[in-house]
Amino acid sequence: MALVQQKMRIAAIAVLLLCSVAASVHGQQQQCRLGDSLAAELRSQLRPESLVLLPFSAAYRRDIVLRSTNFQSYPQVIVHPAKVKDVVAAVRFAAKNNLTVSVKGTGHDYNGRCSSDGSLNINTRLLNDVFFDVRQNKTFFGAGATFGDIIKPAVLKHGRAVVSGHDLTVGPGGCLLGGCHGALARLHGLGADNVQSIVLVTPTGQLVKASNRGVHQMNTLPNGDLDFKEGKQVTPDTSLFWALRGGGGGSLGVVVQFGMQLVPAPTAVQTVTVTWLLYDAQGKQIRDIFNAFVFNASFWQALGPHWAAWSVGSVPRNCSAPQGISSGTAASCAGQAALSFVCVGDDPLAVEKTPGIRAILNYRAPWVSDMTYYSTKTSYRSYYDFMYHNADTSNYQRQFVSNVFLSPQDMNPSATGRLFTALETMQRVAAVPLAGPDSFETLGFVVSLVGGGAVPGHPEAAKTSISRAFRTFAAELVLTAGGKDPAWDLRAYQAVSDAIAPLYKLYPGSYQNEVSSAEGFNRVPDWQARFWGDNVARLLAVKKQYDPQGRMVVPYGLGWSEQGQ
Numbered sequence: 001m002a003l004v005q006q007k008m009r010i011a012a013i014a015v016l017l018l019c020s021v022a023a024s025v026h027g028q029q030q031q032c033r034l035g036d037s038l039a040a041e042l043r044s045q046l047r048p049e050s051l052v053l054l055p056f057s058a059a060y061r062r063d064i065v066l067r068s069t070n071f072q073s074y075p076q077v078i079v080h081p082a083k084v085k086d087v088v089a090a091v092r093f094a095a096k097n098n099l100t101v102s103v104k105g106t107g108h109d110y111n112g113r114c115s116s117d118g119s120l121n122i123n124t125r126l127l128n129d130v131f132f133d134v135r136q137n138k139t140f141f142g143a144g145a146t147f148g149d150i151i152k153p154a155v156l157k158h159g160r161a162v163v164s165g166h167d168l169t170v171g172p173g174g175c176l177l178g179g180c181h182g183a184l185a186r187l188h189g190l191g192a193d194n195v196q197s198i199v200l201v202t203p204t205g206q207l208v209k210a211s212n213r214g215v216h217q218m219n220t221l222p223n224g225d226l227d228f229k230e231g232k233q234v235t236p237d238t239s240l241f242w243a244l245r246g247g248g249g250g251s252l253g254v255v256v257q258f259g260m261q262l263v264p265a266p267t268a269v270q271t272v273t274v275t276w277l278l279y280d281a282q283g284k285q286i287r288d289i290f291n292a293f294v295f296n297a298s299f300w301q302a303l304g305p306h307w308a309a310w311s312v313g314s315v316p317r318n319c320s321a322p323q324g325i326s327s328g329t330a331a332s333c334a335g336q337a338a339l340s341f342v343c344v345g346d347d348p349l350a351v352e353k354t355p356g357i358r359a360i361l362n363y364r365a366p367w368v369s370d371m372t373y374y375s376t377k378t379s380y381r382s383y384y385d386f387m388y389h390n391a392d393t394s395n396y397q398r399q400f401v402s403n404v405f406l407s408p409q410d411m412n413p414s415a416t417g418r419l420f421t422a423l424e425t426m427q428r429v430a431a432v433p434l435a436g437p438d439s440f441e442t443l444g445f446v447v448s449l450v451g452g453g454a455v456p457g458h459p460e461a462a463k464t465s466i467s468r469a470f471r472t473f474a475a476e477l478v479l480t481a482g483g484k485d486p487a488w489d490l491r492a493y494q495a496v497s498d499a500i501a502p503l504y505k506l507y508p509g510s511y512q513n514e515v516s517s518a519e520g521f522n523r524v525p526d527w528q529a530r531f532w533g534d535n536v537a538r539l540l541a542v543k544k545q546y547d548p549q550g551r552m553v554v555p556y557g558l559g560w561s562e563q564g565q
């Protein structure tokens, strides 16, 4: 496979016309672009509304900016297909010219995996149609829609929702293919469990639908849109659908449409956030708070699936006004530790009726004067409006992220000690005080525990490739460091790398969508087993079957190790 890959790269270089060395986030980097005659050939195969962006143009430079600005790649050409038929044409063009293919939805991936050097990059942005079939309780949407594009009309027009991530700017491409957990996951399973069909262009250029009924051929209409009518069955084998739901984005084909289960939109969302201001730079307070979190984790796990999420986190900045809800709180506030709960359901008095939560609100720590709490009751729509705060590109920043899953058995006193050690390591290596005046604008870090794993008994669970560690976690420990200034990169990534390394040895599972890992930073030796558990061998077999030439290359993605990495 490595040889095939190398040949493809050599062939790709042969079709280049222009190369130049440019400054990049990784230092000096060679950028190459598709030759003019090939670019013209590609354009001639696409509808005029499709965009073809070549290196050195302003549009290309804008397009390669990713949400994690510490990652950047230089594809030879970027295509924004206007219609499904254009995706087929672009992938076939890549196959004919031995180009690798990368796929971009929103560019949110923490590892910048939606783009790769020298590839033909397909940006699905224009494929954003959303359809509802309320009688069948289903929605069909283009892979270029964001969760905001789907959930807003679902809630407003139909009183329904889909299981998504917490932030509506996230796209379904990466999220659903990697798992996708959010406020409704404990109630309805992961996003991936709720996907009922996936229409994709395979790496060999075939337009097919994968579902629990196997693989079917699909066609396009004369205007280039997808014809919803299923063609003939290619195979009853469901391995492709199994692999797509959990195997991660970008490696098995270009998804053009997801079909997903609609679920009732909760009518009441309550959030409870308890905030402790941190003045103690030695961290005694935060140790106590972590202790309280860990000791109560099994109780919170038993609260029932309407208690969607809880989290505790700390960040080393000053901030007086508590703000934010759910797991986003710690990241958007500063100088404090925050413990948050979200309850989604139909009972507006759920908080008052739950003694354990009342007990937290009544909890009086020695630093009681520094403790505030607030509770909100809102609609699901308003809750998501609140969470919809990341669309602005000014929020884009350099981010180094890693995580481990903690099982219910792991939530014990030793875990508190390890958490605290991780926090101290981050603090020491980043060289910022625990509760100092630093700003995330320069360098900051967050250690947070997000509870509320997916319901392990979901009927679709066995039909997806989600790892057992993901299915059953009691809390996901997430370490994040970063900011806007590249001058702090070294400290930020060293802080995450050093803090997570001992935890990798103890906890074997991590969420593939919330890890950044690059050359020299946080190299995760066991990344395949860590992301996919027992499913690695079968996933690699599916990758080989559908992408025999390794056309789709995703760093730390399916097949990457077989591609000579």
Ligand SMILES: Cc1cc2nc3c(=O)[nH]c(=O)nc-3n(C[C@H](O)[C@H](O)[C@H](O)COP(=O)(O)OP(=O)(O)OC[C@H]3O[C@@H](n4cnc5c(N)ncnc54)[C@H](O)[C@@H]3O)c2cc1C
Residues within 6 Å of the ligand: 067, 102, 103, 104, 105, 106, 107, 108, 109, 110, 112, 113, 114, 115, 124, 143, 144, 164, 165, 166, 167, 169, 170, 171, 172, 173, 174, 175, 177, 178, 179, 180, 181, 182, 248, 249, 250, 251, 253, 254, 255, 256, 390, 513, 514, 554, 557
């Ligand atoms: C602010 C923020 C909040 C987040 N919140 C959550 C959360 O609450 N829950 C959660 O589970 N995750 C969350 N995540 C993580 C999120 O799941 C990942 O970042 C995910 O990779 C984003 O997918 P994307 O398609 O938007 O991004 P992209 O960077 O565009 O794509 C990510 C990966 O998917 C592939 N891909 C994208 N589109 C397609 C397609 N059409 N066909 C095939 N492959 C495709 C890409 O090639 C790439 O490998 C969050 C991330 C951010 C930045």
